Amino acid sequence: MSDVAYRAVLEARKTGNKIDRKVADEIASGMKSWAIERGATHYTHLFQPMTGSTAEKHEAFLSLKDGDPMERFKGSALVQQEPDASSFPNGGLRNTFEARGYSAWDPNSPAFILDGTLCIPSVFVSYTGEALDMKVPNLRSIQALNTAATSVAKLFDSGVKSVSINVGLEQEYFLVDEALYNARPDLQLCNRTVIGHTSAKDQQLSDHYFGAIPSRVATFMKDFETEAYKLGIPLQTRHNEVAPNQFECAPVFSEITTAIDQNMLLMIVMGKVAEKHKLKVLFHEKPFQGINGSGKHCNWSMQTDKGVNLLSPGKTPLKNLQFLSFYASVVRAVCLHNHLLMASVCSLNNSYRLGGHEAPPAVMSVFSGSTLSRVFDAILGKGEATEEEAKSNIGVVSSIPEIIPDNTDRNRTSPFAFTGNRFEFRAVGSSANAAGATCVLNSAVAESLKEFRARVDALTAKGEELDNALLTVIREFLKEASPVMFDGNGYSEEWLSEARKRGLTPVTNVPEAFQAFRAPDAVKMFTETGVLTKTEIDARVEVREETYVKKLQIEARVIGDMCLNHVIPAAVNYQDALIKSIQGGKDIFGDEYKTLCKADIETYREIAGYINALSEDTHNLVEARKKANHMADMTERAHAYSTEVMEQMAKVRDSADHLEMLVDDALWPLPKYRELLFF
Numbered sequence: 001m002s003d004v005a006y007r008a009v010l011e012a013r014k015t016g017n018k019i020d021r022k023v024a025d026e027i028a029s030g031m032k033s034w035a036i037e038r039g040a041t042h043y044t045h046l047f048q049p050m051t052g053s054t055a056e057k058h059e060a061f062l063s064l065k066d067g068d069p070m071e072r073f074k075g076s077a078l079v080q081q082e083p084d085a086s087s088f089p090n091g092g093l094r095n096t097f098e099a100r101g102y103s104a105w106d107p108n109s110p111a112f113i114l115d116g117t118l119c120i121p122s123v124f125v126s127y128t129g130e131a132l133d134m135k136v137p138n139l140r141s142i143q144a145l146n147t148a149a150t151s152v153a154k155l156f157d158s159g160v161k162s163v164s165i166n167v168g169l170e171q172e173y174f175l176v177d178e179a180l181y182n183a184r185p186d187l188q189l190c191n192r193t194v195i196g197h198t199s200a201k202d203q204q205l206s207d208h209y210f211g212a213i214p215s216r217v218a219t220f221m222k223d224f225e226t227e228a229y230k231l232g233i234p235l236q237t238r239h240n241e242v243a244p245n246q247f248e249c250a251p252v253f254s255e256i257t258t259a260i261d262q263n264m265l266l267m268i269v270m271g272k273v274a275e276k277h278k279l280k281v282l283f284h285e286k287p288f289q290g291i292n293g294s295g296k297h298c299n300w301s302m303q304t305d306k307g308v309n310l311l312s313p314g315k316t317p318l319k320n321l322q323f324l325s326f327y328a329s330v331v332r333a334v335c336l337h338n339h340l341l342m343a344s345v346c347s348l349n350n351s352y353r354l355g356g357h358e359a360p361p362a363v364m365s366v367f368s369g370s371t372l373s374r375v376f377d378a379i380l381g382k383g384e385a386t387e388e389e390a391k392s393n394i395g396v397v398s399s400i401p402e403i404i405p406d407n408t409d410r411n412r413t414s415p416f417a418f419t420g421n422r423f424e425f426r427a428v429g430s431s432a433n434a435a436g437a438t439c440v441l442n443s444a445v446a447e448s449l450k451e452f453r454a455r456v457d458a459l460t461a462k463g464e465e466l467d468n469a470l471l472t473v474i475r476e477f478l479k480e481a482s483p484v485m486f487d488g489n490g491y492s493e494e495w496l497s498e499a500r501k502r503g504l505t506p507v508t509n510v511p512e513a514f515q516a517f518r519a520p521d522a523v524k525m526f527t528e529t530g531v532l533t534k535t536e537i538d539a540r541v542e543v544r545e546e547t548y549v550k551k552l553q554i555e556a557r558v559i560g561d562m563c564l565n566h567v568i569p570a571a572v573n574y575q576d577a578l579i580k581s582i583q584g585g586k587d588i589f590g591d592e593y594k595t596l597c598k599a600d601i602e603t604y605r606e607i608a609g610y611i612n613a614l615s616e617d618t619h620n621l622v623e624a625r626k627k628a629n630h631m632a633d634m635t636e637r638a639h640a641y642s643t644e645v646m647e648q649m650a651k652v653r654d655s656a657d658h659l660e661m662l663v664d665d666a667l668w669p670l671p672k673y674r675e676l677l678f679f
């Protein structure tokens with residue numbers, strides 16, 4: 001590739017400038033040779049639709065020219081593809097027949113080869129330019145944050161030219177044996193068990209957490225790590241998680257787009273490698289009821305083009321003012337958009353996990369740790385410090401570096417925790433595309449930083465010294481953020497009622513939470529930062545609702561099928577055995593059978609009770625679904641699913657799980673938790 005072409009790519013990455021068609025042809029030709037040399041035969045635009053997964057449509061390099069085969073890949077094919085992809089939910093953005101979807105190369109992300117296919121990371125937009133994917137809004141939010149953060153960073157160092165975002169995604173997952181997975185229709189179709197009694201022993205002893213990695217799993221890890229390294233994904237940590245058969249891996253953090261692309265790619269790679277080990281990876285947020293679910297902790301920080309981490313407490317008071325400015329802007333953003341941020345991580349899958357006692361709570365809070373909290377109290381003139389002391393207390397700040405890097409000050413019950421030089425957004429779901437959460441976070445922080453700069457400018461224009469102006473606005477921001485600041489136990493009941501008193505909105509119902517995107521504050525933030533238009537917001541809410549409904553619909557059908565085809569027949573078989581035994585008792589022992597077969601008779605009755613309840617509840621579940629399906633309005637339908645359908649599913653599950661405990665193990669046709677969860 002020529003110098004010109006190389007520079008064009010770098011320039012496009014830096015400024016977002018378009019790449020000339022001629023140059024694109026040259027890059028395409030370079031990419032093609034590179035890929036073909038490495039055995040690739042096909043290429044695809046890999047994009048990230050709003051459903052949260054990845055999508056690919058492969059095209060062969062090979063085509064015919066005048067009847068002769070030749071390998072072709074032109075700039076136009078690199079830059080743009082029209083994958084049709086009309087079946088992706090688009091929230092009404094592509095309702096007319098000419099409203100096609102286009103995927104376009106995103107030069108921010110490196111291309112790679114997977115299974116003989118050159119994968120070109122792409123964005124997916126409609127003919128009229130609306131975002132149809134997760135990537136476009138995230139790229140826009142990165143740009144908004146870059147602009148706002150650079151303008152604040154310039155107050156401290158006029159030489160700063162840009163601010164980028166660093167992200168490190170910890171990935172939790174479960175592993176199950178492939179054969180057992182294939183024997184469970186719910187795992188196959190929903191990636192989670194919709195029925196299943198808890199195992200007598202699961203995570204009570206915490207003996208799995210950080211324990212020795214089972215050798216079968218260690219070989220799998222080594223294998224997928226090797227494949228990941230080949231694709232440039234620098235995995236760094238691996239360990240057992242809390243639940244049995246639950247594990248975690250994390251790469252070294254990188255620039256946000258790369259980190260998110262690589263996480264999506266990592267999930268694909270892990271799935272492929274697992275096949276070779278006769279394993280299945282479950283990325284579902286809650287595959288098993290009663291034990292811990294999985295998250296994708298999103299570690300997030302901002303860094304200047306000079307390499308300064310803006311969330312690092314720093315060494316001198318002046319630098320600490322910079323840290324405090326950025327810290328205050330983030331926590332204010334989290335407070336103003338607390339419900340929206342929770343909504344950004346909400347999904348059907350995550351709803352089974354959020355708000356439980358082992359996962360991020362359903363209400364937003366920020367954990368700062370005792371050292372920082374004391375510093376904030378001093379700045380706010382709270383506690384023992386007087387107004388005057390508070391002013392001079394800026395000196396306190398210089399003591400942060402000695403204490404903060406000690407990460408023992410950790411709170412695992414906080415959905416948004418400061419961990420020394422970054423925030424950890426812990427509520428993101430394990431199967432989710434993290435862009436859904438970062439897009440909201442970046443936009444909210446961009447909005448706050450813009451406001452920060454405006455307020456500081458207004459004060460300095462009035463003749464205020466810069467340091468004083470900064471301190472004033474930091475104090476204002478910390479005050480505005482105070483409702484969300486909480487260092488205590490995020491799982492406790494007291495916190496939930498305290499949070500309500502502070503005006504924070506907990507997520508109680510997922511489809512209702514989606515409406516946070518439509519709230520006036522959210523619309524204002526998205527439109528003013530240029531991240532989403534009103535139409536795009538509506539489309540996104542609709543896609544979330546639709547995805548929620550469809551997934552729950554599948555789960556409801558699966559649970560119904562499993563009860564009718566597996567659970568009830570197994571229970572009836574066992575009743576058969578019992579009745580034979582009871583009849584035998586009567587034939588041989590006469591009236592004495594009543595005492596001799598007492599337990600069997602009781603079990604028979606108990607089973608009959610559950611079978612009857614189960615078939616009635618399964619019938620009611622079908623009716624609840626039918627009723628919900630008749631609702632034309634998607635918001636109403638999602639609401640009906642989240643209430644009536646879900647409640648009915650819980651009833652069905654209860655009977656099925658009781659039957660699992662009663663029926664002869666030899667007759668039970670489904671692998672149990674005990675079998676699924678222990679290698």
Ligand code: ADP
Pocket residue numbers: 166167168169170237250251252253299300301309421422
């Ligand atoms: P934990 O102790 O929270 O489980 P891990 O080591 O599993 O921590 O994961 C921490 C993640 O945070 C890693 O991906 C790491 O690279 C990332 N990380 C570290 N520093 C930063 C930073 N400044 N910005 C963003 N991510 C970071």
Ligand code: MG
Pocket residue numbers: 170248250
């Ligand atoms: Mg970790």
